[in-house]
Amino acid sequence: MTIFIDTHTHLDFENYNEDREKVIQRALGKNVVALITIGTNLETSRRAVELAEKYTPVYAAVGIHPNDSAACSDEDLVQIEKLAANPKVVAIGEVGLDYYRDHASPIRQQEVFSEQIAIAHKLKKPLIIHNRDAHEDTLELVCEYNAGQVGGVFHSFSGDEAYLEKILLENFHISFTGNLTYKNSVSAALIGQVPLDRLLLETDSPFLAPVPMRGKRNEPAFIVYTAAKIAGLIGIDVETLGRVTTENAARLFKIEI
């Protein structure tokens, strides 16, 4: 049987308000054995934990997204740490730096990111890192605060081969979203360089639906399309890819399958 873990979805988003339960059921129907729903601020992190408590195969990550870091208070970070202690919270995320958008100054983003690396250390939980157009600074903070000790994943990886090597050296995993199925995807050319034991699967749903669903609302069940594409690019069968990436995610996030 081919099984998957969707390591990055935003199940709490209002895009799923009409059919959230069916979305989860459809994922289970495609043998997505676990889903990690990701918080982006205090409110969505709370909702992520609620969903994880309600549905057995759903796990949560809690954190303040760089684009939400301007509005993030010290008290928010205290609350994030409290939420993170919940046994169904398997990671701190998504956190990181996003210089593509200017919702928060780089300095503020760096502060909020480094404080959340500290939370990850304290609770010994891995990081789910969002890095957009901030390669150098993200890596610098990861090294400075020894984030490799807790490890985690650079989700929706967008660096080049040299960057990939550095991230791997820092003990991080890599995942790609459905945009890997798009024509002329840079990531598609890179996938062969990722050691199989460091690769995770994700949808980043509701965003970035893979071909042939491109343009539609994405959902965790669509992970099968990205998985098929990745398996083809690497030259292994989907069953093996699903098994290995599921083992990787289960090990990293301490999820029992």
Ligand SMILES: [Zn+2]
């Ligand atoms: Zn995300």
